[in-house]
Amino acid sequence: MTGEGLYLDGVTVVFDGFRALNTLSLLVAPGELRAVIGPNGAGKTTMMDVITGKTRPVSGIARFDGHDLTRMEESVIANLGIGRKFQKPTVFDALTVFENLELALKAPRGPVACLRWRLSGAARSAIERTAEQVGLAERASDPAGRLSHGQRQWLEIGMLLMQDPKLVLVDEPVAGMTDHETAETARLLVGIAGERSVVVVEHDLDFVRALGCRVTVLHEGTMLSEGSIDHVQADPRVVEVYLGR
Amino acid sequence: MRRFLLPGIVALLALLPLLNLLPEGHPIRVSDFVVSVAGKWLCYAILALALDLAWGYAGILSLGHGAFFALGGYAIGMHLMRLIGPRGTYGHPVLPDFMVFLGYQELPWFWWGFGHFPFALLMALLVPGLLAFAVGYLAFRSRITGVYLSIITQAMTYALMLAFFRNDMGFGGNNGFTDFKELVGMPLNTPFARSVLYFAALAALVGCFLLSAAMTRTKFGRVLAAIRDAESRVRFLGYDTLRHKLFVFVLSAMMAGLAGALYVPLVGIINPGEFSPANSIEAVVWVAFGGRGTLVGAVLGAFSVNALKTWLTSFAPDLWLIVLGVLFIAVPLLMPRGLVGMLRR
Ligand SMILES: Nc1ncnc2c1ncn2[C@@H]1O[C@H](COP(=O)(O)OP(=O)(O)OP(=O)(O)O)[C@@H](O)[C@H]1O
Ligand SMILES: [Mg+2]
Numbered sequence: 001m002t003g004e005g006l007y008l009d010g011v012t013v014v015f016d017g018f019r020a021l022n023t024l025s026l027l028v029a030p031g032e033l034r035a036v037i038g039p040n041g042a043g044k045t046t047m048m049d050v051i052t053g054k055t056r057p058v059s060g061i062a063r064f065d066g067h068d069l070t071r072m073e074e075s076v077i078a079n080l081g082i083g084r085k086f087q088k089p090t091v092f093d094a095l096t097v098f099e100n101l102e103l104a105l106k107a108p109r110g111p112v113a114c115l116r117w118r119l120s121g122a123a124r125s126a127i128e129r130t131a132e133q134v135g136l137a138e139r140a141s142d143p144a145g146r147l148s149h150g151q152r153q154w155l156e157i158g159m160l161l162m163q164d165p166k167l168v169l170v171d172e173p174v175a176g177m178t179d180h181e182t183a184e185t186a187r188l189l190v191g192i193a194g195e196r197s198v199v200v201v202e203h204d205l206d207f208v209r210a211l212g213c214r215v216t217v218l219h220e221g222t223m224l225s226e227g228s229i230d231h232v233q234a235d236p237r238v239v240e241v242y243l244g245r
Numbered sequence: 246m247r248r249f250l251l252p253g254i255v256a257l258l259a260l261l262p263l264l265n266l267l268p269e270g271h272p273i274r275v276s277d278f279v280v281s282v283a284g285k286w287l288c289y290a291i292l293a294l295a296l297d298l299a300w301g302y303a304g305i306l307s308l309g310h311g312a313f314f315a316l317g318g319y320a321i322g323m324h325l326m327r328l329i330g331p332r333g334t335y336g337h338p339v340l341p342d343f344m345v346f347l348g349y350q351e352l353p354w355f356w357w358g359f360g361h362f363p364f365a366l367l368m369a370l371l372v373p374g375l376l377a378f379a380v381g382y383l384a385f386r387s388r389i390t391g392v393y394l395s396i397i398t399q400a401m402t403y404a405l406m407l408a409f410f411r412n413d414m415g416f417g418g419n420n421g422f423t424d425f426k427e428l429v430g431m432p433l434n435t436p437f438a439r440s441v442l443y444f445a446a447l448a449a450l451v452g453c454f455l456l457s458a459a460m461t462r463t464k465f466g467r468v469l470a471a472i473r474d475a476e477s478r479v480r481f482l483g484y485d486t487l488r489h490k491l492f493v494f495v496l497s498a499m500m501a502g503l504a505g506a507l508y509v510p511l512v513g514i515i516n517p518g519e520f521s522p523a524n525s526i527e528a529v530v531w532v533a534f535g536g537r538g539t540l541v542g543a544v545l546g547a548f549s550v551n552a553l554k555t556w557l558t559s560f561a562p563d564l565w566l567i568v569l570g571v572l573f574i575a576v577p578l579l580m581p582r583g584l585v586g587m588l589r590r
Contacts, residue, residue, distance in 0.1 A: 052481060078483035090478045092471045099467050109484045111492040114465035163483065 003065030005030045005197055006051065006167055011060035013046055013221070020046040021057065022221035030166070033193035035208045036201045037232075038218035039242050044201040045087055047218070048169045052084050053077045064167060079109070083165035087172045087201075089152040093145030097136050097155055100144050101127045104159035127162065134158035134188065150181040157188060167197045174207050186210035205229070217242065251541070258283070258447055262440035280439055281511065286551050287446035288508035293531045293547035294453050294540060295500035300529070301537030302461055303493045304473030306391070309398030310501050311524035312405050313373035317502030318509040318519060319409075320372060322422040323356060324365035325510065329426050342424075343417045353415045362429055369506035370499045376401075377498030378491065385487045385494075390476070399522050406520035421516025428510050439511070446507045450544070453500055457540050469493055470538075527569060533576045536583025545584055 006028040013021040021043045028034050038044055049055035050062055053074040062069040067080055078084075091100050105123060107113070131137045134154040139147065144155060153173055160168050170189065174182040186207055189198055193213075202208055208215060208229060215232050217225040219242065225235045232238050261283055267274040292314050299305040326341040335345040339352055358364040380401055384394055412418035431438050460466055471479045472486050479486050509515045518524075527550075535546020550572070558565055580587055 054477075073485070074477070074480040075483050075485045078481050084481050086478070086481075090475045092474050092478075094470050094474055095467055102464065103467060103471055103479075104482050109482075111465055111468075111489045114468050114489070115460065115463050117464040159482070 003030055003166070004063070005032070005065070006199070007061065007063045008047070008050070009061040011047075011050055011057045011062055013043070013050060013055055013057050019221050021050065023060065024218070024222055026216060026223065028167070028197050028199055030197055031194050033190065033198045033211060033213040034200070035211050035213055035215045035229075036199060036218060037203065037205070037208060037215060037242070038224075042218040043221040044218055045171055046221075048084060048171055048199075048201070051077075051167075051169060052082060075109075078163070081164075081166035082169065083160040083163045083167070084169045085153075085156045085160055085171060085173060087175075089149070089156050091144040091147070091152050091155050091159070093143060096141050096143055097131065097147070098127060098140045100155055101130055101158055101162050104162035106162065106164045130158045130161050133161065135184070150177045153177065153185070154188075157185075157192075161192060165196060168192065168199070170198065170200045172201055172203065174202060174204055182207050183210065205233075255447070255451060258287070259444070262443050265436065265440070277436065277439065280443060282555060284439065284443040284446055284511045285508065286548055287443070287450050288504045288511065289528075289531065289551055290544045290547040291446070291450050291453050291504035291507070292501050292528050293535070293543040294450075294457055295497045295504065296528050297532045297537055297540060297543035298457055298461075298500070299494055299497040301532060301539070301543065302466065302473065303469040303490055304390075304476075305490060305494055306395045306529070307398045307494075307497075308395045308522070308525050308529060309400075309402040310497070310528050311522075312398075312402035312520055313377065313498040313501035314505035314508070314524070314528075315402075315405070315409075315515070315517075315519035316373045316376065317369040317505030318515040319416060319422075319505075320359075320365050320369035320502070321506040321509050322425075322515040323359040323368075323416075324362060325425040325428060326417075326422050327356070327360045328428070329424065332426055333424075341417070341422075343412075343420065344415075347412060349415075355415065366506060369502045373498040373502035373505075374495045377495045381491045381494040382487075385490050399525065402520050402525050403522050406517050406522075409517035409520060417516075419517060421514065421518075422509075423514040423516075425510065425513055433510060433513065442507070442511045446511065449503060449507055453503070454540055454544065461540070465489070465492075523566065523569070526573060530569060530572045530576065532583075534572060534580075534583055536585030539583075539585045542583050542585035549584065 008024055008026040011021050011024045012019060024047060036044055046055060050057050051069060053069060053072050057070060064080060064082060069077055105127060107117065128137065131140050134157055136151060136155060136158065139151065144152065147155060157173065174185050177185065182204065189200060190211060192198060200211060215227065215229050216223060217232050217238050224241065225232045225238045261275050262280050264273055264275040265277065265280045292310060296307060296310045299307050329341065331338045333342040335342050337345045340349055380397065384397055389397065408414055409416050410419050425433050427433055431441060468479065468484060468489055472489060476486050531546040531550045532543050534550050535544065536542025554565055557568060
């Protein structure tokens with residue numbers, strides 16, 4: 001069984017009486033690439049927080065391949081095969097690009113296992129391949145703290161790939177990128193979907209169009225519209241709350 | 246050049262007790278005082294290494310490491326008290342003087358086994374390790390970090406100090422333990438014993454240094470650095486950071502306990518003052534001054550700040566706490582990467 005993918009149903013999150021998510025439902029099939037758009041504060045990041053165990057919903061179902069995500073620790077969810085790129089890129093500045101990727105590489109994660117860890121030839125080439133894939137092969141031995149903003153975003157995507165996840169969540173990957181970098185990133189994300197599900201949150205509609213996938217529009221914590229980019233752009237409710245601004 | 250720096254320093258330190266054997270008045274003879282002071286600093290350097298592992302590498306700023314040091318010291322102190330035997334003032338064959346004085350009829354159960362040196366040494370490691378496990382587990386599980394964690398560890402050492410001050414705890418109250426006679430069949434307070442204890446401390450320092458260096462170079466060391474810089478990100482990578490932090494915290498506490506166990510026979514006394522919060526803060530200042538996150542920095546910091554302290558207290562003992570406070574505030578502001586950071590630039 002390949003699993004049912006990601007399944008959210010009726011998810012509600014309340015912060016001090018404010019409904020950041022309001023009975024949100026979302027289905028992402030195995031291997032699917034999905035874009036999620038919506039105005040600021042729509043609840044896109046909060047949705048990712050629920051999926052990764054950072055925030056607990058007050059009601060609703062959040063499942064991945066049959067596992068109840070609302071009851072699991074962050075690290076357990078990560079080990080289920082859910083990887084996440086944060087809105088604000090967080091890579092480990094004190095470590096090199098290579099070491100960042102190595103930490104993310106799928107391997108036993110306990111303290112003793114880490115003490116005894118020896119980099120095998122296979123692991124080294126897997127890391128080098130990923131560094132190549134995200135365009136950082138030349139920077140492998142530089143501290144991540146010296147990377148440009150766009151390169152940090154790619155390193156984070158690279159770290160996601162090292163975990164060999166079944167579901168990848170990417171929060172605003174192209175914010176602050178040049179047009180060229182943006183196009184590269186779209187190619188990268190399209191390339192990694194298929195083997196795994198990818199959910200991309202983004203404001204940049206040209207970028208979303210380049211992804212060429214199904215689009216979900218969030219508004220005030222709930223799903224407003226869903227379909228192809230042309231479909232949602234033509235939806236009058238979407239135009240009103242988001243595109244028409 | 247740098248490859249010879251550390252072995253060179255160790256060789257120099259190993260020379261000290263040998264130069265002490267030269268006849269009185271010889272130009273390069275090292276006095277008894279210098280040997281015993283340097284021996285203390287070696288123990289402090291181990292404590293600094295221990296703290297640096299937790300703080301410099303994993304970002305766990307413990308303001309209570311003095312407690313682990315003191316517990317290690319008390320464990321060996323209990324052994325030294327048992328060895329006094331009938332040579333105490335009251336001449337009781339089993340009970341230490343303070344127990345006779347307080348009217349104890351028999352040895353409390355928690356003193357059992359301390360007649361044996363290996364047991365006492367084991368306890369000097371295990372008791373600090375267990376305490377660190379308990380405190381660390383509760384704190385890390387509740388995701389207490391930063392200044393709150395520091396306050397908890399500071400409260401821990403303060404509470405222990407108050408407890409050990411009490412006579413009915415069975416650890417000699419405010420007088421603690423002293424008047425030790427011998428250790429592993431070797432009479433204390435002789436130049437020979439001083440040299441042996443000095444070399445034991447030096448060997449332990451080298452051992453702890455090599456162990457720490459090896460450990461921090463593994464992936465575990467890199468996970469610690471990652472936890473220090475962005476713990477929640479490490480969790481989303483699938484690491485159970487609780488286990489990693491607990492591992493390094495317990496190991497660090499055991500190392501501090503070892504330092505205390507080496508220290509007490511050297512100085513010949515242990516009392517609840519060793520639990521004083523200021524001691525733990527002092528250890529933090531050593532590490533900060535030397536350069537946290539580098540093992541050499543921790544050792545250098547312990548030596549240099551203690552050199553300053555020894556020099557200062559020789560003519561103005563009251564000034565020390567003020568200087569310590571100033572260092573505590575000024576070092577992070579003016580030299581955030583410590584001596585090592587300044588030297589590297
Ligand atoms: N921890 C929190 N405590 C209180 N309110 C929160 C918290 N996290 C998010 N919110 C609120 O919930 C709402 C949804 O936030 P969220 O970050 O999910 O929006 P978003 O769609 O990701 O927006 P953006 O496009 O700006 O990233 C916002 O109004 C935000 O202020
Ligand atoms: Mg957001």
